[in-house]
Amino acid sequence: MALNTIPRRHLTWFRPKSLLVLSIIIVGFFLLRVPSFARMHIVWFLREINRGLVSVQHVGSERLYGRYSIVYYPGGEEEAAKIVQAAAERFLPRVATEFGIELTRRVPVIVYREQRELNRFFGWPADEGTMGVYWAGTIRVLSPKAWILETDADIEEIFFRTGPIVHEAAHLMVDYQTRSNYPRWLTEGLAQEIEQRLTGFTFEPPESILGWYSFTALENFDSLPDQQTAYYQSLLMVRYLNQQGGGGLMSAMLSDLAEGFSFNQALKRHLGFGMDEFEANWLQWVD
Numbered sequence: 001m002a003l004n005t006i007p008r009r010h011l012t013w014f015r016p017k018s019l020l021v022l023s024i025i026i027v028g029f030f031l032l033r034v035p036s037f038a039r040m041h042i043v044w045f046l047r048e049i050n051r052g053l054v055s056v057q058h059v060g061s062e063r064l065y066g067r068y069s070i071v072y073y074p075g076g077e078e079e080a081a082k083i084v085q086a087a088a089e090r091f092l093p094r095v096a097t098e099f100g101i102e103l104t105r106r107v108p109v110i111v112y113r114e115q116r117e118l119n120r121f122f123g124w125p126a127d128e129g130t131m132g133v134y135w136a137g138t139i140r141v142l143s144p145k146a147w148i149l150e151t152d153a154d155i156e157e158i159f160f161r162t163g164p165i166v167h168e169a170a171h172l173m174v175d176y177q178t179r180s181n182y183p184r185w186l187t188e189g190l191a192q193e194i195e196q197r198l199t200g201f202t203f204e205p206p207e208s209i210l211g212w213y214s215f216t217a218l219e220n221f222d223s224l225p226d227q228q229t230a231y232y233q234s235l236l237m238v239r240y241l242n243q244q245g246g247g248g249l250m251s252a253m254l255s256d257l258a259e260g261f262s263f264n265q266a267l268k269r270h271l272g273f274g275m276d277e278f279e280a281n282w283l284q285w286v287d
Helices: 017-033 039-057 078-098 115-122 155-162 165-178 184-199 217-223 227-245 249-258 263-271 275-286
Strands: 009-011 062-065 069-073 107-112 132-135 138-142
Touching (some): 039 107, 069 078, 078 155, 078 184, 107 165, 115 138, 132 165, 165 184, 217 227, 249 263
Antiparallel strands (some): 132 138
């Protein structure tokens, strides 16, 4: 049976220690030379640097090349890597289509043999559990063999249905389409919505909800104590927006974010109200 309750993670900034110095140097250079550049342009540049360094960082890894992905994996994980590649090749173009994006470059997908190896890369505690991470232009996943029991008849089918590829691919599309200019709850809600649409998988909703997070609190998404409620609330917020604005709203808002508008400004442009009214209306709708 698959352990499908492990949370997914999403990171767009640089955390591994090996890149910390490089990141500081690059950010400092840009701030000194072109101080008018917005944060979104700096993050875009760092993301592309990181993406370009993947082949160097994993020079000793085995590789599988597909039309839409390059899968890097450790020796002995070829079977698992082929499953990951099959999922990436099936779902990356489908997720891109959901956002109206055409993939022109292969997406780096890195497979980790064990949870502790994935955690070590990000400097996380040993007990941190996640099946997948989107980070700076790359998708990093835990080997299917690490969380799907060998007694399960069809590991590939389980990985396709409950694995992290669709979820993390959605994060990647949002990151690129908005030039990294978006609230965290938005990408989490969109990733869940698209995941359910393409695979039928949904996170388990909270058994009981003592209260919703304020929209201000959601700005510190990762530090919220009840992550299950935070994820579920993000999904409901995205569904409310789609209901209010129709099918074209989200695409229009993502385009505005790419132009440098804040989410509050994008709301006002397309729905005629800002975050305060959005919060009040959403609370009434969800109750």
